[in-house]
Amino acid sequence: MYWVQIDAMEKEWEKARVDGSITGNTITLKTQNVTSVSVVMNQLPKHFAVGDKLTIIIDGTVLKTGVLAENDTLTSHKDGARWTAGIITYPQLLKRHDLQGPVDDAFTSAFIVVKPSGTSKNALFDKWSKAEMNRFVEQWRMQFRGDPVVKMDYELTAADMAVNLIAFGDAQSNKLIAKLNAKLPIKWTANNIQAGSATYSAKDHGLIMIYPNPLNQRHYIVLNSGFTFREDAYLNNSKQIPMLPDWAVVDLNTPPDFVHPGKIENAGFFGEHWELKKMVKE
Structure with a gap:
């Protein structure tokens, strides 16, 4: 989807997939082989205004959030089997998409x-x-x-x-x-x-x-x-x-x-x- 950006699991990026839908103020995403998801607000098929409250459901995990700016990007990452809001941090260096060389x-x-x-x-x-x-x-x-x-x-x-x-x-x-x-x-x-x-x-x-x-x-x-x-x-x-x-x-x-x-x-x-x-x- 053009309104979702992803980071894939190590060595599994070619199998990475996200399916999504929007109903009211709820964005539902289902992922495969993905470690991080970013929803790009100004590219969504539905307009949300600054201050709107949103619910993002990723693989069954419910996250409450809101729109802070017109060009806001809402990022979540996988922590074990569940998802959590925020940018992923890696405990150690590893090669992954956009950071693999050469x-x-x-x-x-x-x-x-x-x-x-x-x-x-x-x-x-x-x-x-x-x-x-x-x-x-x-x-x-x-x-x-x-x-x-x-x-x-x-x-x-x-x-x-x-x-x-x-x-x-x-x-x-x-x-x-x-x-x-x-x-x-x-x-x-x-x-x-x-x-x-x-x-x-x-x-x-x-x-x-x-x-x-x-x-x-x-x-x-x-x-x-x-x-x-x-x-x-x-x-x-x-x-x-x-x-x-x-x-x-x-x-x-x-x-x-x-x-x-x-x-x-x-x-x-x-x-x-x-x-x-x-x-x-x-």
């Missing part, structure tokens, strides 16, 4: 490009990262016909945490990455990139990664990457697909080309709880 998933909803205000201690990385950032902004305009929102790292506000953040640089050059670096699963210092048991010199390697933003885990932080298909795919839309998984270590001694951002030294997907899995190449 890198390119961050560009299917609102995002801000976060420019570094400083300079990395590693000159080769600094040059590569800033070139990839400028390329992304230019190519987004050429391929998707829009201008990305771009902010300096020191310009970010609390409100900006409500969208995906695409940060370029490292902890030395970008204030946002410096704030989040210790909370990311791949350890990255001025000297090394530590991915599991594999260690790479930060002097000539870069890190690309997507991960739930520790400052708002309903949205992504992406490091050093725009959309991952490159010039080789521009004339054939069958090639315009994600070319990288959740993370990649890039050897910067090999310059970027029309297919790759450099030599992909190692890459992989995070696990179901966004944990770093055992890698094939260690």
